[in-house]
Amino acid sequence: xxxxxxxxxLSVTYETPQGGVHAVQDVDLTIASGSIMGLVGESGCGKSxxxxxxxxxxxxxxxxxxxxxxxxxxxxxxxxxxxxxxRGRNLAMIFQDPMTRLNPxxxxxxxxxxxxxxxxxxxxxxxxxxxxxxxxxxxxVPSDRLxxxxxxxxxxxxxxxxxxxxxxxxxxxxxxxxxxTALDVILEAQILQLLQSIMDEYDMAVLLITHNLGxxxxxxxxxxxxxxxxxxxxxxxxxxxxxxxxxxxQGLLRSVIDLETTKLYxxxxxPPSLLGDSIGCPFFPRCEKRMSVCETVFPEIRLVGEDRRKxxxxxx
Amino acid sequence: MTEPLLEVRDxxxxxxxxxxxxxxxLGGGDAKVHAVDGVSFSIAQGEVFGLVGESGCGKTxxxxxxxxxVRASSGKILFRGEDVTRxxxxxxxxxxxRIQLIYQDPQAALSPAMxxxxxxxxxxxxxxxxxxxGDRVHAESEAEIRAAVYGIFDDVGLRPPxxxxxxxxxxxxxxxxxxxxxxxxxxxRPQLIVADEPVAMLDMSVRARMLEFLMxxxxxxxxxxxxxxxxxxxxxxxxxxxxxxxxxxxxxxxxERRARDGGRxxxxxxxxxxxxxxxxxxxxxxxxxxxxxxxxxPPPDVVSIPAAPPPCxxxxxxxxx
Numbered sequence: 271x272x273x274x275x276x277x278x279x280l281s282v283t284y285e286t287p288q289g290g291v292h293a294v295q296d297v298d299l300t301i302a303s304g305s306i307m308g309l310v311g312e313s314g315c316g317k318s319x320x321x322x323x324x325x326x327x328x329x330x331x332x333x334x335x336x337x338x339x340x341x342x343x344x345x346x347x348x349x350x351x352x353x354x355x356x357r358g359r360n361l362a363m364i365f366q367d368p369m370t371r372l373n374p375x376x377x378x379x380x381x382x383x384x385x386x387x388x389x390x391x392x393x394x395x396x397x398x399x400x401x402x403x404x405x406x407x408x409x410x411v412p413s414d415r416l417x418x419x420x421x422x423x424x425x426x427x428x429x430x431x432x433x434x435x436x437x438x439x440x441x442x443x444x445x446x447x448x449x450x451t452a453l454d455v456i457l458e459a460q461i462l463q464l465l466q467s468i469m470d471e472y473d474m475a476v477l478l479i480t481h482n483l484g485x486x487x488x489x490x491x492x493x494x495x496x497x498x499x500x501x502x503x504x505x506x507x508x509x510x511x512x513x514x515x516x517x518x519x520q521g522l523l524r525s526v527i528d529l530e531t532t533k534l535y536x537x538x539x540x541p542p543s544l545l546g547d548s549i550g551c552p553f554f555p556r557c558e559k560r561m562s563v564c565e566t567v568f569p570e571i572r573l574v575g576e577d578r579r580k581x582x583x584x585x586x
Numbered sequence: 587m588t589e590p591l592l593e594v595r596d597x598x599x600x601x602x603x604x605x606x607x608x609x610x611x612l613g614g615g616d617a618k619v620h621a622v623d624g625v626s627f628s629i630a631q632g633e634v635f636g637l638v639g640e641s642g643c644g645k646t647x648x649x650x651x652x653x654x655x656v657r658a659s660s661g662k663i664l665f666r667g668e669d670v671t672r673x674x675x676x677x678x679x680x681x682x683x684r685i686q687l688i689y690q691d692p693q694a695a696l697s698p699a700m701x702x703x704x705x706x707x708x709x710x711x712x713x714x715x716x717x718x719x720g721d722r723v724h725a726e727s728e729a730e731i732r733a734a735v736y737g738i739f740d741d742v743g744l745r746p747p748x749x750x751x752x753x754x755x756x757x758x759x760x761x762x763x764x765x766x767x768x769x770x771x772x773x774x775r776p777q778l779i780v781a782d783e784p785v786a787m788l789d790m791s792v793r794a795r796m797l798e799f800l801m802x803x804x805x806x807x808x809x810x811x812x813x814x815x816x817x818x819x820x821x822x823x824x825x826x827x828x829x830x831x832x833x834x835x836x837x838x839x840x841x842e843r844r845a846r847d848g849g850r851x852x853x854x855x856x857x858x859x860x861x862x863x864x865x866x867x868x869x870x871x872x873x874x875x876x877x878x879x880x881x882x883x884p885p886p887d888v889v890s891i892p893a894a895p896p897p898c899x900x901x902x903x904x905x906x907x
Binding site for chain 1: 640641642759760787789791792793794795797798816817818819820822823834
């Protein structure tokens with residue numbers, strides 16, 4: 271298994287007037303090339319911060335520690351210029367809201383030309399357009415859309431164009447941050463199936479960041495569950511969904527509404543504040559299975575079971 | 587039989603699409619988007635009626651037409667028997683005291699320049715405070731308005747109300763903002779609330795709580811809901827009856843009834859597929875999973891609606907390749 275991305279002891283702290291906010295704490299994560307890693311959690315759990323940290327797209331008050339190894343190089347040790355070269359080329363990202371990511375004053379073809387020439391200034395516009403047509407075909411967008419403005423296109427089409435822009439340089443890893451939250455369920459399925467089909471052709475891995483557990487269950491190879499800036503559980507998708515081990519994962523799965531739901535459930539309480547230092551397990555106040563050790567001792571990740579699930583919990 | 591609270595009869599909402607000069611010369615006239623193409627349904631007092639469909643099917647247009655944000659092209663909307671299809675300015679004001687809308691995106695529904703307390707107070711100043719007799723009176727003082735807002739915040743679970751009054755929308759979570767929107771709506775004591783994807787933008791873990799909250803409000807205030815969503819699972823859970831929409835028409839209403847030819851409408855099958863995702867029930871190999879057959883292409887063009895549904899692999903049956 272070749273790893274396309276390896277995060278080791280990654281931490282991100284936002285410096286604020288009230289003190290440090292620990293958005294991401296001591297995260298270890300490995301993504302195998304050509305696979306889909308799902309990263310799930312509630313709003314504020316740190317998953318988006320993690321995605322942006324990898325690409326070094328965080329604001330100035332963010333302090334990053336640890337290492338982010340991509341294709342053998344530690345991204346955190348690179349200069350800003352080196353990161354800019356990698357970003358959009360070998361490492362790409364698509365965001366939640368395709369409506370606001372495209373320039374409303376530029377035609378689609380100009381988006382492609384600009385992106386290509388940002389990395390290869392020598393390329394002629396005609397050649398850039400040829401490359402654009404190829405990736406558009408891969409995302410099944412007719413090339414007549416090149417002459418249009420973003421507002422003339424539907425949400426689903428705009429998101430496909432965003433993906434096409436990412437594919438231009440054949441990235442090894444695509445980070446998708448809530449790519450389908452703004453789209454309806456049918457479009458959602460289409461976009462994910464599209465990603466699956468191009469992953470094989472482009473030998474690309476995907477980090478799928480979302481709060482939608484159903485999406486991850488259906489499309490991801492492995493799943494990492496985040497809570498309060500930390501990884502609570504991580505493992506292969508099917509065993510994790512069939513037998514979730516961390517009480518938080520269990521609670522999350524219980525709260526999903528599907529056609530068989532007869533009673534609504536939500537995890538009681540609220541996620542903790544990430545301001546300042548904390549002791550013990552962050553899930554302690556809300557955990558149905560808590561023990562006294564959980565209040566004072568932080569549970570390190572341990573490997574559990576045949577499928578070698580990573581779980582940060584004293585129960586194991 | 588008691589009169590339904592809301593009755594919609596053969597509602598049509600068409601939008602003109604501007605076409606270039608030459609095209610108009612050649613084609614003659616504007617094309618029209620058949621956003622809503624002859625929809626009829628009724629909602630009984632105290633019911634939760636669901637409208638389910640993918641984006642572009644017309645459900646949001648219906649919502650906007652009911653509250654007067656969009657004008658119906660033809661058809662009738664009757665509220666307790668009264669024709670409210672094309673109200674004048676005064677009539678519109680009164681319609682909105684009876685039918686209110688909760689949007690999908692609570693951030694977009696609240697002005698970022700106003701505190702949430704002011705957002706609700708503003709409505710009370712414009713429409714007056716509700717009285718026990720069912721009518722409205724204008725407040726005597728600002729203190730009275732503020733007290734009324736505190737009462738509303740308490741009702742929607744934003745406690746202590748004084749703490750929330752001075753907050754701006756971006757200081758609140760998605761769930762809290764949605765509660766403010768609900769409170770603002772309730773200040774008018776509406777009888778019918780149209781909820782357009784009220785939980786779509788909330789985390790899965792928060793949805794259950796918001797849905798319970800909406801049902802509690804309904805019970806406490808004797809409300810009726812038109813619940814609009816693309817998520818069949820949520821609709822099935824909260825709604826008493828559901829209408830499925832596709833391309834501006836209701837293709838299946840009262841889910842107990844099946845289409846007369848015995849087959850299930852494709853659209854319904856598609857929506858059901860998507861609602862059944864979690865958790866995976868059989869062991870499957872990564873990415874060789876038996877994927878749900880791909881829904882056929884992007885949503886069809888609502889301007890040139892095909893006479894018949896486009897040919898689709900699924901029409902041939904699940905086993906066809």
